[in-house]
Amino acid sequence: MMKKIRFYLCWALLSVLAASCQDALELTPQDYFGDSNFWQNEAQVTNFMVGLHKQFRDNQFQFLRLGELRSGIYSSVDRQATSLNELPVIEQRLEETSSGVNSWAGFYGPILQINLFIQKVETVSFLSETRKSYMLGQAYALRAYYYFHLLRTYGGVPLILEADVLSGTTDAVLLRKARTVEAEVLAAIKADVNKSITLFGTQAAVTDKSQWSPNASRMLKGEIFLWSAKVYNTTADLAEAKSALNAVIGTSLLPNFANVFAYNQKNNNEIIFAIRYRVGEAEMTGVAAYTYSTFNFNGLHYKDSTASAGVGNFLVDPLVLAASNSQQVIQRYGYTFELFQSFHVADSRRNATFYDYYKVNTDVKPFVATIKNTALVKFLGTIDANKRYFSDDWPVYREADRLLMLAEIVNAEGGDPASFIQPVRDRAFAPGKDPRPFVSAGKDANELAIFNERTKEFVHEGKRWYDLRRMKYSAEPLIFKSANHPYGLLDKTTQAYRILWPIEAAIWTNDPLVKQTPGYNTARPN
Numbered sequence: 001m002m003k004k005i006r007f008y009l010c011w012a013l014l015s016v017l018a019a020s021c022q023d024a025l026e027l028t029p030q031d032y033f034g035d036s037n038f039w040q041n042e043a044q045v046t047n048f049m050v051g052l053h054k055q056f057r058d059n060q061f062q063f064l065r066l067g068e069l070r071s072g073i074y075s076s077v078d079r080q081a082t083s084l085n086e087l088p089v090i091e092q093r094l095e096e097t098s099s100g101v102n103s104w105a106g107f108y109g110p111i112l113q114i115n116l117f118i119q120k121v122e123t124v125s126f127l128s129e130t131r132k133s134y135m136l137g138q139a140y141a142l143r144a145y146y147y148f149h150l151l152r153t154y155g156g157v158p159l160i161l162e163a164d165v166l167s168g169t170t171d172a173v174l175l176r177k178a179r180t181v182e183a184e185v186l187a188a189i190k191a192d193v194n195k196s197i198t199l200f201g202t203q204a205a206v207t208d209k210s211q212w213s214p215n216a217s218r219m220l221k222g223e224i225f226l227w228s229a230k231v232y233n234t235t236a237d238l239a240e241a242k243s244a245l246n247a248v249i250g251t252s253l254l255p256n257f258a259n260v261f262a263y264n265q266k267n268n269n270e271i272i273f274a275i276r277y278r279v280g281e282a283e284m285t286g287v288a289a290y291t292y293s294t295f296n297f298n299g300l301h302y303k304d305s306t307a308s309a310g311v312g313n314f315l316v317d318p319l320v321l322a323a324s325n326s327q328q329v330i331q332r333y334g335y336t337f338e339l340f341q342s343f344h345v346a347d348s349r350r351n352a353t354f355y356d357y358y359k360v361n362t363d364v365k366p367f368v369a370t371i372k373n374t375a376l377v378k379f380l381g382t383i384d385a386n387k388r389y390f391s392d393d394w395p396v397y398r399e400a401d402r403l404l405m406l407a408e409i410v411n412a413e414g415g416d417p418a419s420f421i422q423p424v425r426d427r428a429f430a431p432g433k434d435p436r437p438f439v440s441a442g443k444d445a446n447e448l449a450i451f452n453e454r455t456k457e458f459v460h461e462g463k464r465w466y467d468l469r470r471m472k473y474s475a476e477p478l479i480f481k482s483a484n485h486p487y488g489l490l491d492k493t494t495q496a497y498r499i500l501w502p503i504e505a506a507i508w509t510n511d512p513l514v515k516q517t518p519g520y521n522t523a524r525p526n
Contacts, residue, residue: 067462137199144192210276288327290376
């Protein structure tokens with residue numbers, strides 16, 4: 001594992017040097033990290049932080065994969081004559097031989113980059129204290145974010161908080177690292193996010209919301225401490241979570257849900273922190289794989305399932321996907337049609353998230369819909385110079401998330417969460433138009449209502465798997481099957497260990513100190 005980490009770190013730092021420094025060709029590094037010639041001025045430090053954000057963007061689909069693919073809203077049934085991706089993940093069939101993700105999700109490369117950044121920037125003298133504190137605040141929060149994903153994915157993981165791998169050691173045995181217990185990983189994550197907030201102090205957030213900011217750290221702290229309170233039963237952390245979320249300033253819900261994600265609405269008031277995409281710079285990975293193949297419409301698909309008499313035109317390319325700039329437009333991932341149907345027809349999120357279409361049998365009259373399907377339109381991007389670019393920003397944190405986390409906290413405290421839930425519903429239906437306004441009905445019923453709201457609000461934002469693990473009914477996580485709610489995916493008696501992901505054999509083969517995630521069969525020799 002460590003050999004791979006060192007390779008990724010070397011490659012990534014060299015990428016930053018090559019891509020970000022105007023005088024890169026003049027550098028003559030004395031070792032493979034170029035250490036003696038880097039960290040010499042503010043521009044280099046700033047460019048390195050830009051590189052860390054670029055790596056963060058490169059991991060967007062991994063964040064989505066870990067936070068959503070296992071959450072029960074993905075279809076395992078092919079509906080467009082294509083083959084679906086990642087069925088072992090979607091169907092909860094993970095094992096050592098099909099681990100779903102490899103190499104600890106690839107997060108140790110960025111983590112070691114951040115460790116290097118922290119080690120170097122803490123000692124430089126050419127930065128003002130204000131600038132140094134701000135950039136270190138970003139770094140500590142980014143490291144906490146990566147480790148928070150690792151904790152929720154694997155439980156205990158190797159905890160590496162120093163840039164020891166840069167010491168020049170080449171002995172792989174000395175670089176081995178066992179998995180740290182969950183409690184210690186969680187403590188390190190809390191320490192990092194708290195240090196980030198302390199370093200930011202009272203500094204104002206950057207105007208560019210694609211850069212980590214004080215508000216983003218407050219959101220991350222709220223999420224971490226809420227997880228700690230509900231998953232690890234440290235109920236005192238509820239107050240910490242609430243305080244952090246209430247400290248977020250300057251945000252508000254947009255009146256129109258679709259505008260939150262619109263290409264021409266970047267840095268809008270609802271966004272707290274987002275991964276930035278732009279035409280000519282980068283596109284969001286994989287969005288096209290949630291749409292359709294125009295070849296498979298084959299003159300048998302309608303938009304409206306009520307076109308039973310054959311009124312209207314068959315679909316050709318209603319979302320103008322054939323003009324895609326670079327991504328292959330074909331459905332490799334499909335949300336269940338039941339998820340689409342769970343939206344009330346008056347809910348504006350329904351059609352701002354999905355485009356529904358139907359394959360019909362034309363041999364009978366009236367026509368009969370034989371296949372019901374949806375394409376994701378939430379992050380459809382923009383048309384520029386007759387090309388489609390999937391370059392909408394991907395929110396990591398936004399105001400609706402803050403409100404619904406606060407609703408969850410208030411509910412856990414035994415209070416009425418209506419003041420936090422109803423604004424989200426009012427935006428979905430328009431004020432005064434909600435057909436079922438929220439009414440507090442007890443802790444369990446409220447928890448399900450909050451969960452349902454989050455499901456509709458955050459499709460394709462990588463949150464539902466974590467919600468299932470964190471949120472509870474009758475003191476049991478929603479992830480476990482129960483007669484009291486319809487969301488459970490795992491049997492607690494026989495499958496509780498599957499809330500965590502297995503690691504592939506290559507990890508413990510390269511590092512014998514690393515043990516398989518408890519519960520999974522391993523081929524490791526005795």
